[in-house]
Amino acid sequence: MQEDFLHYIWKHNKFNHRNLKTVKEKSVQIVLNGQHNLNAGPDFFNAQIHIDGQLWAGNVEIHIKSSDWFLHNHEKDKIYDNVILHVVWEHDCDIFRKDNSVIPTLQLKDYVSPLALQNYKKLFLAKKSWINCENNFASVDDFTINNWLERLYFERLERKSVDIFKLLEASKNNWEAVLFKMLAKNFGLKVNGEAFLSLANSFDFSVLLKSQSHLNILEALLFGQSGLLKEDIEETYYQQLQTDYKFLNQKFSLNNANVIAPLFFRLRPNNFPTIRLSQLANLYYQHKNLFSKLIDIKSEEAITTLFSVEASGFWKSHYTFGKTSKTSVKKLSKSFIHLLIINTIIPITFSYAKYKGELIEDDILSVLRGISSEKNNIVEKFNTLKQVSKNAIQSQALLQLKAEYCNKNRCLQCAVGNKLLNQSI
Numbered sequence: 001m002q003e004d005f006l007h008y009i010w011k012h013n014k015f016n017h018r019n020l021k022t023v024k025e026k027s028v029q030i031v032l033n034g035q036h037n038l039n040a041g042p043d044f045f046n047a048q049i050h051i052d053g054q055l056w057a058g059n060v061e062i063h064i065k066s067s068d069w070f071l072h073n074h075e076k077d078k079i080y081d082n083v084i085l086h087v088v089w090e091h092d093c094d095i096f097r098k099d100n101s102v103i104p105t106l107q108l109k110d111y112v113s114p115l116a117l118q119n120y121k122k123l124f125l126a127k128k129s130w131i132n133c134e135n136n137f138a139s140v141d142d143f144t145i146n147n148w149l150e151r152l153y154f155e156r157l158e159r160k161s162v163d164i165f166k167l168l169e170a171s172k173n174n175w176e177a178v179l180f181k182m183l184a185k186n187f188g189l190k191v192n193g194e195a196f197l198s199l200a201n202s203f204d205f206s207v208l209l210k211s212q213s214h215l216n217i218l219e220a221l222l223f224g225q226s227g228l229l230k231e232d233i234e235e236t237y238y239q240q241l242q243t244d245y246k247f248l249n250q251k252f253s254l255n256n257a258n259v260i261a262p263l264f265f266r267l268r269p270n271n272f273p274t275i276r277l278s279q280l281a282n283l284y285y286q287h288k289n290l291f292s293k294l295i296d297i298k299s300e301e302a303i304t305t306l307f308s309v310e311a312s313g314f315w316k317s318h319y320t321f322g323k324t325s326k327t328s329v330k331k332l333s334k335s336f337i338h339l340l341i342i343n344t345i346i347p348i349t350f351s352y353a354k355y356k357g358e359l360i361e362d363d364i365l366s367v368l369r370g371i372s373s374e375k376n377n378i379v380e381k382f383n384t385l386k387q388v389s390k391n392a393i394q395s396q397a398l399l400q401l402k403a404e405y406c407n408k409n410r411c412l413q414c415a416v417g418n419k420l421l422n423q424s425i
Contacts, residue, residue: 001089005120006062006108007043008412008421010087011036015111022104023091026052034060041079049085051104058084066105069095119421123411130381131406133420138386140419145388148415149397156400157360161351168355170201175352177205179291180284182344187276189339191267195260196276199226202259207252212288215312218281220244225256226277231321237314238321269319275330278311294345295352298363300370303345307337338371342392368392378402 009015010033020028028051034044042059049056061083063069068088074080075095086095086105095103123132131137164178171177181200188196202225211217223229224245229238248254262273269275286309287293297303311330319325346360346368353360373379374395382388382398389395404410411417 001064002124003043003062003064004412005124006064006087006089007036009108009112009116010044010060010062014113014116014422015108016113017111020106020111022051022085023107024102024104026104028085028104028106031055042083047084051085056084058082060085060087062087064089066091066095067093115423116421119423123417123420124409131402132409132411133416134385136420137382137416139423140386140416142388144415144419145386146394149388149394149401151415152397152400153393155404156396157347157350159400160347161354164348164351165355168351171205174205175295175348176289176291179294179344179348180205180208182348183283183340184280186340186343187280188262188273189271189276191271192262192273192276195226195262195273198258198260199256199262202256203252203254207248207254208284211248212284215281215285216240217244217248218285219278219312221248222277222281223274224248225254225259226273227256227259227261228274228277228321233322235321264320269325270330270333272319274318274320275311275315278315279309279330279332282309282312283307291348295349298361298367300341300367303341303367304334304337307332307340338392341367341371342374342396365393 013030013033017030020030022028028049031048031050032046034047037043037045043062044060047058047060049060059080059082061069061074061080063072063086066086066088069075069086081098083103086103087108088105089107089109091105091107095105097103122136129135133140164182167178167181168175171181181197184200185193185197188194199222203221208218208221211221220229220241223241229242229245231238233239264272284290287306290306293306294303297306309332315330317324317327346364349364350360369391371392373383373389373391376395376399379389379395379398382402389398401414401416405414405417412421
């Protein structure tokens with residue numbers, strides 16, 4: 001038994017209100033259950049309850065056992081002086097106010113349906129599984145799941161906006177700089193995301209703007225700051241990059257001491273940091289004021305056109321500096337652009353709208369609804385339980401569900417968990 005479950009029962013009135021009595025046989029009639037307090041102090045503020053015919057206004061404290069009052073040292077805390085009702089699962093001792101009057105106690109287990117308790121045990125006390133509701137997830141109706149996933153997606157956007165606003169503050173309210181940092185991180189994908197972000201943070205965005213007119217200078221900036229120009233390679237392109245980076249270093253007093261070295265290990269060649277950094281350089285070479293262009297785009301086709309860039313000519317026959325390979329054009333794929341839409345473009349568009357006190361336009365969300373569901377272990381596992389993810393909004397929402405609810409046993413705050421708890425009650 002968890003106190004969270006008792007909070008849920010009290011907050012949502014999941015108990016029999018008829019003939020409610022305290023453990024001292026005094027009648028109880030609830031006018032207001034109170035406002036749920038998620039911070040320190042009594043669990044519910046400003047409740048109104050008739051006890052033995054008299055109306056009381058104050059706070060409600062909830063425990064598994066009455067004696068938990070002393071276990072939590074509430075008798076020493078003045079903030080609990082205004083508790084009008086002690087709600088417990090099991091009463092094992094009386095609790096007194098400072099004037100030695102007994103605080104009325106309601107033993108909740110006498111009024112909770114056995115089926116509600118059975119549903120609770122199914123969720124929380126069953127054999128360890130991938131998620132608590134693994135055996136019952138498929139029984140939840142599509143309407144409940146789809147609406148919950150929509151809410152979870154916006155919850156995920158809100159969480160991402162916190163990080164974006166931190167970048168905005170560090171960039172002195174420069175949205176172009178924020179976009180560059182986010183793009184850099186997501187060009188690095190999971191393996192090199194933090195390395196590329198540390199690269200983007202290693203110089204002022206103004207340095208990129210001053211280098212933007214020359215592709216070779218932009219590449220030298222990114223390759224040099226990432227630590228990829230330290231080898232002794234007899235290759236004209238490579239040596240020119242070294243020369244250009246030396247010039248940039250002298251001009252801007254660059255420092256890459258805190259840049260995380262990018263990795264090549266266990267990456268497909270198209271995701272090598274050399275290829276991704278060249279593509280990122282080409283994107284900024286081709287598009288000045290990229291944020292200003294991007295924020296007005298409302299279609300997947302327009303986004304795809306904007307991001308139709310490829311690595312520079314040298315990389316047609318290379319994946320690394322020192323070794324030639326079969327000739328191929330290293331262009332951003334449609335699937336990679338979709339990842340940028342999911343992880344960069346929509347979150348920054350949402351945050352910018354929030355920054356201006358507006359709502360994100362539905363046109364840009366429609367782009368995400370038109371992108372197929374992501375393929376990863378979490379999404380695929382949910383789909384084996386029930387086919388619930390058909391587009392990118394739903395797959396992103398499932399990641400939020402698993403990380404913030406399932407992994408943290410927050411079933412009582414989850415629409416799926418609530419549906420299962422209320423089955424046949």
